[in-house]
Amino acid sequence: MYQVVIAAGAAPLLSFDELLAADANPAGTGWSRPNLVWLQGASCSGCSTSFLNIEQITILDFLTYFTRLIYHPNLSSATGNQVPQILHKLAASNKPYIMVMEGAIPVKMPHACMMADRPISEWVSLLAAKASVCIAAGTCAASGGVAKMAGTLTGAESLDDFLKQRGIKTPSVNLPACPMHPEHMVYTLLHFIKSKSLPELDGARRPRQFFSHSVHDRCPRYAAFQARDFARCIGEEGCLLELGCQGPVTYNDCIAIGYSGNTNNCVRAGHPCIGCAGELFPRPLLYHSHDDPRPVTGVILKKS
């Protein structure tokens, strides 16, 4: 079995290139391809689609060189009765595996999310308990997301809440954002595969290197914010705060690494951050409420 070490303190940061190097072994521990199983709960499959868009390596090379993909609902050719057979075999095998959870777990509406005639909650209980590590892919798995927003009836739980309430002590990692950034997932998997440890995590079990800065901290419109030069409508130059930007209260490195080869990101494209990586996403009103009690440094928000 893998022994999971949670990196803490001043652990050296391993670069993506170091982890990708085919034979390199940054921690000097040797590595082998782990089994990987990917489950989907209440989700739109957007995080799987995002995962396929990893740019540092082709997804096929990543999955075949660095992992043994046991099952993925969208990628595997297994269907029907083959699926429960594969999953039961894995759970009974005593072989180590990594479990990725995409989407929330609808515990009060089990029939909302079934796999092979069993609620997804039963599969998560079975497979998470024996996994070496569980990774929550995207905001729905990390904090409930769309399935848990006000007014829904599913009783959706995040992966962490689900594990905690059932006494499952498998280490977990949260990779919020809607969708999850592919670099976050591939880096975290590679880190675990190559060094047998998780990257350093914050109190919300997110890798610090991705989530320690707010969108606001690195925003290309920050100079406009300091000058109190606020846009009045979408498309205008200026800081988007008064259009409801949630950059000051949302932690994610999307501004630094962007999307699609860093060709763009929300704020650069002219749209306020809607807080997709935040624990309260999605709010009934997606934009920052002027009644939000959390402080926005240096700005007194006007009542709308």
Ligand code: SF4
């Ligand atoms: S409020 Fe939004 S647009 Fe303005 S500087 Fe902060 S992140 Fe950028």
Ligand code: SF4
């Ligand atoms: S700017 Fe905000 S909404 Fe856009 S990806 Fe980043 S955290 Fe999500």
